[in-house]
Amino acid sequence: MEPIIKGTELKKEFSSGKTKVLAVKDVSIEINKGDKIAITGPSGCGKTTLLNILGLVVKPTSGTVTINSKNTENLSEKELATHRNKVFGYVVQEFALIEEYTVFENIEIPLMYSSDKYSKKKKKEVITDVLKKVDLSVKVNEKAKNLSGGQRQRVAIARAIVNDPQIILADEPTGSLDSQTGEEILKILNSLVKQRKTLVLVTHDHSLAQKCDKQIKMSDGEIVG
Numbered sequence: 001m002e003p004i005i006k007g008t009e010l011k012k013e014f015s016s017g018k019t020k021v022l023a024v025k026d027v028s029i030e031i032n033k034g035d036k037i038a039i040t041g042p043s044g045c046g047k048t049t050l051l052n053i054l055g056l057v058v059k060p061t062s063g064t065v066t067i068n069s070k071n072t073e074n075l076s077e078k079e080l081a082t083h084r085n086k087v088f089g090y091v092v093q094e095f096a097l098i099e100e101y102t103v104f105e106n107i108e109i110p111l112m113y114s115s116d117k118y119s120k121k122k123k124k125e126v127i128t129d130v131l132k133k134v135d136l137s138v139k140v141n142e143k144a145k146n147l148s149g150g151q152r153q154r155v156a157i158a159r160a161i162v163n164d165p166q167i168i169l170a171d172e173p174t175g176s177l178d179s180q181t182g183e184e185i186l187k188i189l190n191s192l193v194k195q196r197k198t199l200v201l202v203t204h205d206h207s208l209a210q211k212c213d214k215q216i217k218m219s220d221g222e223i224v225g
């Protein structure tokens, strides 16, 4: 079976002024359908950069990312955006919700950018369905600013899965939450993966990482275990 994401000899160099940082040094990685992978390692070791390269958010300085056997190197910005929207659902630590929007309106956003056209009725059905999956149906008309941290992260997960992506990329999804709420969020992510989704999770939290099938340890821009 071809891996769903294949990163080959990835490097990423950032330069700010005169200094250069090699955030990712020489990483090759394969992610298969249904994998549940945690990327761990100390602060600044390149975890987020690697996740962003794999998610086609950041272009590597060198190396290639192949998604579903397609080399993404020479895709236009528009083609990359289409891939991102179809293949990936992103969950980040800061939730990135629009505060004045309701839960429904926040989750609706990716549907507006989707190449599939949704009727009003279909939109409502899809959003009702994902809100059930994250157990937040009662808050559908609440504004984001009135929600707790755990509830916000559930909205962010619902928004990430509303396009039915193949892979969920989560960057410290429990980083802003207390441990019990973090556990709840992990349960939701786990149940999504059971529905044959692939999860790549960046985390500092060892107990969270241990609940994944595979752990990738990074240090100083490299995979060390």
Ligand SMILES: Nc1ncnc2c1ncn2[C@@H]1O[C@H](COP(=O)(O)OP(=O)(O)OP(=O)(O)O)[C@@H](O)[C@H]1O
Pocket (backbone or CB within 6 Å): 014, 015, 016, 021, 022, 023, 041, 042, 043, 044, 045, 046, 047, 048, 049, 050
């Ligand atoms: N846009 C950027 N411009 C310049 N340097 C950057 C940029 N993004 C990341 N870096 C640098 O690249 C290195 C890796 O950063 P990255 O965010 O990938 O690490 P991380 O392991 O995710 O860290 P943390 O766990 O603290 O989030 C760091 O030294 C960081 O300062």
